[in-house]
Amino acid sequence: MLFLQLLINGVALGSAYALVALGFVLILNATSAVNFAQGDLVMVGGFVAIAAAALLPVPGIVLLPVVMIVMAVFGLVFSMLAYFPLKSRPPVSVFISTIALGIVFQNGANAIFGPEPQVAPPLLTGGYLQYGELIISRQSLSIIIVAALLIAAQHLLFAKTQFGRRLRATAQNRRMAQAVGIPVNWMIAATFGMAASLAGAAGLLLANQFFVSPTEGTDLIIKAYIAVTIGGWGSILGAVVGAMLIAMFEVIFSAFISYPVATAILYGTLLAILFFRPQGLFGETIQKRA
Amino acid sequence: MAEVSRHVGVAGRWRGPVGWFGVGIRLPLAVMAIVVLAMALSGNSYNLRILTFAGIYALLVIGYQFIFGHAGALSLAQGTFFGVGAYVTGILGSQLDWPFLATFPLSIVLPAALAVVIAAPILRLESHYFALATLGIGQVVLLLAINWEGVTGGANGIPGVPGLRILSWDIPKGWPLLIFVWMLVAVGAGLAWQITRGLYGRAFEVMRENAFAAMSVGIDIGALRFVALILSALYAGAAGALYVHTIRVISPEALEFPIMVACLTMAVVGGRARIAGAIIGAIILIHLPEWFRFLDEYYLIAYGVVALVMIVVAPYGLVGALERLRQRLWPEPAPAAPSALAPPPRQRAGSDDGGVLLAVRDLNKAFGGIVAADNLDFEIQRGEIVGLIGPNGSGKTTLVNLITGIYRAEKGQILLGGVPISGLAAHEIARRGVARTFQNINLVDDMTALDNVAVACGQRDGIGVRRALTTFGRDESLEHARGAAMHFLGAVGAADDALKTCGELPYGIKRRVEIARALALDPDLLILDEPAAGLNEDEQAELAQRLQRLAGDGLTLFVIEHNMPFLMPLAERMICLDYGRVIAVGTPDEVSNHPGVIEAYLGPPEDD
Numbered sequence: 001m002l003f004l005q006l007l008i009n010g011v012a013l014g015s016a017y018a019l020v021a022l023g024f025v026l027i028l029n030a031t032s033a034v035n036f037a038q039g040d041l042v043m044v045g046g047f048v049a050i051a052a053a054a055l056l057p058v059p060g061i062v063l064l065p066v067v068m069i070v071m072a073v074f075g076l077v078f079s080m081l082a083y084f085p086l087k088s089r090p091p092v093s094v095f096i097s098t099i100a101l102g103i104v105f106q107n108g109a110n111a112i113f114g115p116e117p118q119v120a121p122p123l124l125t126g127g128y129l130q131y132g133e134l135i136i137s138r139q140s141l142s143i144i145i146v147a148a149l150l151i152a153a154q155h156l157l158f159a160k161t162q163f164g165r166r167l168r169a170t171a172q173n174r175r176m177a178q179a180v181g182i183p184v185n186w187m188i189a190a191t192f193g194m195a196a197s198l199a200g201a202a203g204l205l206l207a208n209q210f211f212v213s214p215t216e217g218t219d220l221i222i223k224a225y226i227a228v229t230i231g232g233w234g235s236i237l238g239a240v241v242g243a244m245l246i247a248m249f250e251v252i253f254s255a256f257i258s259y260p261v262a263t264a265i266l267y268g269t270l271l272a273i274l275f276f277r278p279q280g281l282f283g284e285t286i287q288k289r290a
Numbered sequence: 291m292a293e294v295s296r297h298v299g300v301a302g303r304w305r306g307p308v309g310w311f312g313v314g315i316r317l318p319l320a321v322m323a324i325v326v327l328a329m330a331l332s333g334n335s336y337n338l339r340i341l342t343f344a345g346i347y348a349l350l351v352i353g354y355q356f357i358f359g360h361a362g363a364l365s366l367a368q369g370t371f372f373g374v375g376a377y378v379t380g381i382l383g384s385q386l387d388w389p390f391l392a393t394f395p396l397s398i399v400l401p402a403a404l405a406v407v408i409a410a411p412i413l414r415l416e417s418h419y420f421a422l423a424t425l426g427i428g429q430v431v432l433l434l435a436i437n438w439e440g441v442t443g444g445a446n447g448i449p450g451v452p453g454l455r456i457l458s459w460d461i462p463k464g465w466p467l468l469i470f471v472w473m474l475v476a477v478g479a480g481l482a483w484q485i486t487r488g489l490y491g492r493a494f495e496v497m498r499e500n501a502f503a504a505m506s507v508g509i510d511i512g513a514l515r516f517v518a519l520i521l522s523a524l525y526a527g528a529a530g531a532l533y534v535h536t537i538r539v540i541s542p543e544a545l546e547f548p549i550m551v552a553c554l555t556m557a558v559v560g561g562r563a564r565i566a567g568a569i570i571g572a573i574i575l576i577h578l579p580e581w582f583r584f585l586d587e588y589y590l591i592a593y594g595v596v597a598l599v600m601i602v603v604a605p606y607g608l609v610g611a612l613e614r615l616r617q618r619l620w621p622e623p624a625p626a627a628p629s630a631l632a633p634p635p636r637q638r639a640g641s642d643d644g645g646v647l648l649a650v651r652d653l654n655k656a657f658g659g660i661v662a663a664d665n666l667d668f669e670i671q672r673g674e675i676v677g678l679i680g681p682n683g684s685g686k687t688t689l690v691n692l693i694t695g696i697y698r699a700e701k702g703q704i705l706l707g708g709v710p711i712s713g714l715a716a717h718e719i720a721r722r723g724v725a726r727t728f729q730n731i732n733l734v735d736d737m738t739a740l741d742n743v744a745v746a747c748g749q750r751d752g753i754g755v756r757r758a759l760t761t762f763g764r765d766e767s768l769e770h771a772r773g774a775a776m777h778f779l780g781a782v783g784a785a786d787d788a789l790k791t792c793g794e795l796p797y798g799i800k801r802r803v804e805i806a807r808a809l810a811l812d813p814d815l816l817i818l819d820e821p822a823a824g825l826n827e828d829e830q831a832e833l834a835q836r837l838q839r840l841a842g843d844g845l846t847l848f849v850i851e852h853n854m855p856f857l858m859p860l861a862e863r864m865i866c867l868d869y870g871r872v873i874a875v876g877t878p879d880e881v882s883n884h885p886g887v888i889e890a891y892l893g894p895p896e897d898d
Binding site: 093 | 423593598602
């Protein structure tokens with residue numbers, strides 16, 4: 001029973017991580033650059049949700065589209081600042097520019113909202129469902145459902161629509177996409193918008209149970225980064241699986257040992273994976289040409 | 291880059307004290323130094339404290355430049371090394387009353403020891419994984435510092451760290467501490483300059499800009515990255531120790547991400563591989579909160595904005611931008627090319643008396659389902675010119691990459707002079723006398739043709755930290771290497787372009803520079819991957835003549851080429867590959883008339 005309980009908590013946390021990792025991979029594939037501010041975008045999304053909730057007191061599920069739209073615009077602006085001026089430079093430049101913007105976000109949020117953790121409204125209502133000994137928080141269930149829907153929507157968009165095919169073409173081979181007339185820069189900008197939008201959703205989902213504070217982005221980006229590394233650099237499915245694995249790991253180890261030890265073991269495992277399989281657990285999707 | 295100023299510094303004649311300031315960007319640097327000194331002299335004790343911190347950060351950033359600037363690896367562990375150094379001094383100084391002369395060396399050595407421990411798993415990682423791994427290590431150390439309360443004082447840390455005291459001599463805050471810190475900065479800067487000014491620094495540049503070029507001239511990339519990581523940790527440890535002596539309390543703040551961010555920003559703002567850049571970056575960013583007082587405790591916003599703006603508008607930092615500006619507005623006279631000097635031949639282990647030089651035995655390699663080398667088995671005699679042909683995708687370049695150690699074979703053996711070389715690292719194979727050129731040219735575009743070749747020359751004499759540190763005044767090994775480089779550039783007819791950067795050279799000359807670089811290794815076997823591609827007929831004829839002359843001098847040549855009119859008269863023997871298999875071996879006439887070869891190129895004959 002305890003195990004089932006942990007499983008549900010783990011899947012809920014993993015769903016939110018998956019949204020973070022998904023945004024990270026979308027940008028990675030489209031630009032081959034690491035967006036180090038992905039975690040900070042989640043944090044911004046959380047605060048956007050809190051600010052929006054202060055203006056209109058409605059359940060989180062109603063705020064979700066608002067947050068996602070605001071964050072999509074935010075993502076476009078983000079790409080104008082951190083990516084497009086540097087798009088012909090080595091990827092490490094973008095890495096640094098996103099670190100820089102992340103710092104701005106963190107301290108900006110700190111200045112506006114203060115350093116204390118804050119809470120966003122639950123998606124539907126708070127409270128618990130009880131089945132015998134099994135206690136499930138409604139929020140956990142809603143997180144799982146909402147995240148699953150968002151991931152499915154992203155998948156359908158990429159797999160079934162012309163827009164999605166253009167995005168994928170851009171990610172796979174930018175020059176070729178350009179040659180067949182796809183407006184590559186718009187596609188990349190749209191990818192940033194989508195990634196930020198997913199981050200915003202994750203921010204809203206996480207900000208009820210886990211609160212949101214200005215510095216949480218660093219922790220989240222490491223998680224997303226690890227998820228993507230485990231899942232195979234560049235693999236979308238792998239990122240989701242990796243996020244689930246990390247969350248289960250964290251929930252189970254924290255329950256039986258302690259959170260710091262769980263985190264330390266997680267990083268230790270990561271280093272071990274990198275040592276034995278420098279190309280990730282499931283291999284690299286993006287291959288470097290010799 | 292700053293190539294020009296460096297040349298003039300060596301070759302230029304003494305121009306008097308005023309002229310001295312005219313070299314490179316010495317004048318603006320001097321002006322900045324005066325401004326800073328004036329600030330310090332204004333007597334404000336707060337200014338002195340800020341400048342002390344600037345010195346501490348300058349030391350941290352000079353160290354960071356080894357791994358981030360010279361080795362080109364985005365390490366996010368520099369703040370961790372700093373924090374470890376700080377904790378060592380903090381704990382030993384406050385809890386055990388150890389003196390500075392004991393804690394300071396330990397604060398330097400222990401972060402380096404940590405670097406040695408983490409080096410094995412992380413150094414072979416590619417850029418983004420390297421950044422992630424260093425970040426993860428930093429988080430583990432931070433968690434340890436927060437949770438190991440008995441030793442570290444937990445989240446609150448330990449107060450009461452002693453001030454600086456050397457033997458019985460106190461160094462109080464204010465001017466004495468400021469001067470002491472900046473003296474250490476001067477020592478650190480001097481050592482860093484000494485280590486990177488010569489061929490060793492060039493080797494880092496080649497390794498950072500083009501890994502394939504580095505391996506092909508025998509540079510051990512792993513060794514260089516290892517040294518860079520250790521050096522960065524040593525500097526960070528020293529900076530951490532000074533930091534904790536200055537703030538007099540040790541807490542997890544010393545390990546937290548803002549210090550890493552500050553360090554990275556300073557390197558980006560000042561310039562990644564310039565010592566002056568580290569110092570300028572540190573001074574500017576330490577003062578930034580002063581200039582953005584309205585941001586209050588959120589001054590890190592300004593860090594972020596400044597870093598972002600700088601990386602967009604000045605990718606080489608302030609110092610790089612100044613150097614470029616100077617070169618545009620007041621170009622310095624081009625230095626004279628060094629005179630050519632033929633180097634002595636390399637010591638050879640094997641014998642020179644003919645026989646088999648390269649033997650490929652039963653070699654196999656597949657990429658996924660595609661077999662690129664299928665039981666390859668052939669020999670090359672000493673002094674031969676062997677041509678390798680085959681349709682596109684037949685596995686020619688894969689074979690070259692297998693011989694030179696870029697790829698590893700799944701099965702089979704490669705012997706050089708009877709000694710197995712398959713399984714050796716690429717740089718080791720290059721050192722044993724296998725030189726190559728690349729189908730897609732691999733030169734360092736920002737470096738002069740001269741230095742591209744000089745690095746290969748220098749590689750033969752051995753380079754390293756100790757050698758760099760014991761070279762005083764004129765750097766003779768650099769001068770010898772450049773003289774030798776001129777010799778080889780002359781041998782391929784590229785001497786006139788020696789002082790141009792490779793990026794501005796036309797295609798044909800780049801190919802020659804690559805051949806000169808390969809020759810500079812004084813190889814036994816020279817592998818040329820499509821040397822005639824992109825050359826016009828005159829250039830091709832000239833190249834063929836040169837190659838013949840080299841073969842006449844006893845060099846063994848293995849030439850991959852599509853261009854049959856070029857290859858037929860040149861090669862003594864030809865090998866034809868198709869689908870990773872040898873389908874024909876023999877004289878050029880035999881091979882070009884071989885039905886299998888004709889079929890491979892033209893498709894199966896049609897029935898009449």
